[in-house]
Amino acid sequence: MLEGLLIGLSAAFSVTNLAMVIAGCLIGTFIGMLPGLGPMSIIAIMIPVAITIGDPSAALILLAGVYYGAIFGGSTSSILLNAPGVAGTVATSFDGYPMARKGLAGKALTIAAISSFCGGTIGAILLMVFAPMLSSVALLFHSAEYFALMVVGLSAIAAFAGTGNVAKAVMMTLLGLIMATVGEGALFNMPRFTMGLMDLQSGFSFITLAMAMFALPEAIFLVLNPGRSAQGDGGKIENLRITRDEAKAIAPVIGRQSIQGFFIGVLPGAGATIASFLGYAVERNIATKEEQKEFGHGSIKGLAAPETANNAACTGSFVPLLTLGIPGSGTTAILLGALIALNVTPGPRLMIDNPQIFWAVIISMYIGNLVLLVLNLPLIPYIAKVLAIPRNYLIPFILFFTLMGSYIGQNNATELLILVGMGIAATVLRFADYPLAPLLIGFILGRMLEDNFARSMQLYDGVGFILDRPMTLGLLVIAVLLVVVPSYRARRAKARQEGIADGD
Amino acid sequence: MALDRWIALIILGIALAYGYGAFFTMDQLLPPFMQRNPIWPSTFPKVLAVLAILTALVIVLGLEKAETDDTKTPDIDYRRLTDYNLGQALLLLGLMVAYALLLRPAGFLLATAGFLTFGAVVLGERKFHILIPVACVATGVVWYLVEGVLGIFLRPLPFFM
Numbered sequence: 001m002l003e004g005l006l007i008g009l010s011a012a013f014s015v016t017n018l019a020m021v022i023a024g025c026l027i028g029t030f031i032g033m034l035p036g037l038g039p040m041s042i043i044a045i046m047i048p049v050a051i052t053i054g055d056p057s058a059a060l061i062l063l064a065g066v067y068y069g070a071i072f073g074g075s076t077s078s079i080l081l082n083a084p085g086v087a088g089t090v091a092t093s094f095d096g097y098p099m100a101r102k103g104l105a106g107k108a109l110t111i112a113a114i115s116s117f118c119g120g121t122i123g124a125i126l127l128m129v130f131a132p133m134l135s136s137v138a139l140l141f142h143s144a145e146y147f148a149l150m151v152v153g154l155s156a157i158a159a160f161a162g163t164g165n166v167a168k169a170v171m172m173t174l175l176g177l178i179m180a181t182v183g184e185g186a187l188f189n190m191p192r193f194t195m196g197l198m199d200l201q202s203g204f205s206f207i208t209l210a211m212a213m214f215a216l217p218e219a220i221f222l223v224l225n226p227g228r229s230a231q232g233d234g235g236k237i238e239n240l241r242i243t244r245d246e247a248k249a250i251a252p253v254i255g256r257q258s259i260q261g262f263f264i265g266v267l268p269g270a271g272a273t274i275a276s277f278l279g280y281a282v283e284r285n286i287a288t289k290e291e292q293k294e295f296g297h298g299s300i301k302g303l304a305a306p307e308t309a310n311n312a313a314c315t316g317s318f319v320p321l322l323t324l325g326i327p328g329s330g331t332t333a334i335l336l337g338a339l340i341a342l343n344v345t346p347g348p349r350l351m352i353d354n355p356q357i358f359w360a361v362i363i364s365m366y367i368g369n370l371v372l373l374v375l376n377l378p379l380i381p382y383i384a385k386v387l388a389i390p391r392n393y394l395i396p397f398i399l400f401f402t403l404m405g406s407y408i409g410q411n412n413a414t415e416l417l418i419l420v421g422m423g424i425a426a427t428v429l430r431f432a433d434y435p436l437a438p439l440l441i442g443f444i445l446g447r448m449l450e451d452n453f454a455r456s457m458q459l460y461d462g463v464g465f466i467l468d469r470p471m472t473l474g475l476l477v478i479a480v481l482l483v484v485v486p487s488y489r490a491r492r493a494k495a496r497q498e499g500i501a502d503g504d
Numbered sequence: 505m506a507l508d509r510w511i512a513l514i515i516l517g518i519a520l521a522y523g524y525g526a527f528f529t530m531d532q533l534l535p536p537f538m539q540r541n542p543i544w545p546s547t548f549p550k551v552l553a554v555l556a557i558l559t560a561l562v563i564v565l566g567l568e569k570a571e572t573d574d575t576k577t578p579d580i581d582y583r584r585l586t587d588y589n590l591g592q593a594l595l596l597l598g599l600m601v602a603y604a605l606l607l608r609p610a611g612f613l614l615a616t617a618g619f620l621t622f623g624a625v626v627l628g629e630r631k632f633h634i635l636i637p638v639a640c641v642a643t644g645v646v647w648y649l650v651e652g653v654l655g656i657f658l659r660p661l662p663f664f665m
Binding site for chain 1: 506507508511512515518525533538541542543544547548549552553555556559562567568582588589590592597600607619620623624627629635638642646650656
């Protein structure tokens with residue numbers, strides 16, 4: 001591990017990479033603060049830039065910096081405006097906004113920054129410990145296990161994303177998988193489902209899909225409902241200091257939530273949003289009676305908990321990405337797409353073949369957290385001015401950047417029409433409460449899933465591998481249970497409500 | 505029938521067409537030597553088609569009793585779509601299509617400055633003395649970044665220049 005750290009240090013401390021971290025954090029904070037633009041949209045917009053950089057470690061460092069910055073920027077707008085830019089920071093606004101109303105905006109931002117810093121740093125340490133362990137286990141995996149593991153990942157994402165509505169999430173995942181089969185694959189050199197269109201020969205572009213699924217519907221929602229983009233003058237932010245007592249009060253919260261958040265982040269499909277809500281709920285439940293009354297009215301513990309947890313979870317979500325090559329969340333799915341575009345295949349071989357990428361990313365996580373604390377926090381009063389940009393200017397620019405992003409990737413105007421068409425479809429899907437992240441994850445995993453499936457079929461000359469390899473069978477059973485159990489339980493709960501007796 | 509079930513019906517149609525393609529048209533093109541393989545290009549799509557049809561049916565027929573959460577207010581209630589700024593949204597989408605069609609013939613600079621200006625006008629901006637300079641400067645900066653820094657060629661001027 002020490003050797004790896006040295007490789008990482010030497011890679012991350014190059015001038016370009018340091019500039020990447022700082023630029024990423026600043027851009028992320030800047031855009032993440034704008035209401036309605038979450039880390040997924042921002043990273044999707046940044047991908048063409050990252051790909052043109054060419055160096056995979058620099059690109060990944062830039063994107064990781066953007067990710068952290070976006071989460072931090074999201075908390076800033078939650079605290080100052082009660083308008084969370086990111087789902088993962090909704091819980092931050094529960095206590096952060098009341099604090100800002102009391103004139104403690106500066107203090108709230110400091111607590112948020114310190115908690116994010118600790119959550120991210122502790123998360124990075126845990127990542128450093130667990131990722132090599134997991135990837136050495138993963139090296140023993142066969143393509144059959146990979147196939148099964150991906151099925152487990154996809155069904156876990158479907159089960160979590162569609163709480164109470166698993167069928168819709170499964171539907172979206174399958175739609176993503178179906179879209180991944182369009183075009184010419186590596187395994188069979190024949191075009192599939194292109195309907196004779198040349199533009200579909202190489203399949204759907206992943207950047208276009210990411211833009212259409214996240215950035216475009218957000219922008220359309222902002223247009224439809226002006227109330228979503230709460231405007232403010234940036235507010236007066238002063239008195240960034242916190243007292244020693246306050247630091248003592250939040251220290252145990254930070255410790256607990258870093259660890260809890262990290263492990264929630266590791267689970268596929270859970271991610272920062274669930275980690276922050278769960279962190280908030282857990283801390284409220286274990287607080288004393290008097291402290292409980294403060295929750296929701298500006299409790300510093302209630303602010304520290306979700307902030308720590310969401311940053312630790314962001315770090316945790318890198319574990320399955322870097323060790324198994326399986327993204328656990330929409331954001332890491334976009335990162336995976338970017339890595340593949342840069343000719344790097346994340347997975348257990350990453351640490352052996354490209355150790356400098358793996359370790360540079362981990363080191364840059366430390367640097368990124370430090371940048372957020374040292375550079376961004378003092379700059380917040382100025383960065384917050386971005387909140388005063390009128391929406392009449394903001395929205396055309398967001399739309400323009402989505403268009404540009406997908407045009408640069410393909411240099412093809414047809415791509416823009418596909419973008420608009422899919423963006424409209426995605427907006428309609430959001431109206432009907434279909435989760436969109438599973439679609440994108442299904443799309444990205446589709447190719448890999450089919451490759452591993454095909455390889456196991458060829459090795460075992462049929463579907464015999466499912467029965468021959470107990471681990472594969474076990475994983476597939478888990479995958480089925482993940483999908484079936486929640487909907488079965490929902491059904492039973494409903495039946496009980498209607499006064500129908502249970503069968504057992 | 506609620507919107508989500510209509511959507512599921514549409515997806516069901518797509519899945520049926522996809523399944524038809526996978527089951528009945530793809531294998532005819534397969535060269536004989538590949539037919540000895542245990543896996544064909546159509547194998548995975550066949551599995552997906554069956555699963556997608558089943559899932560779509562579950563939603564269309566309402567077999568899964570969703571835990572309806574009445575306390576949750578949706579972002580946008582599609583039943584009252586006309587209460588929102590629907591016209592603006594549609595105009596902006598139209599503008600995006602126009603941008604896609606005009607980008608090549610009109611050149612990047614003209615198309616982009618036009619898009620940014622008209623986009624803001626659609627949203628109700630009327631201070632042209634601020635808007636037009638902002639749009640032009642932003643266009644120039646983005647063009648410089650894409651062309652100079654990223655090194656991607658974008659035709660700046662209309663086709664006749």
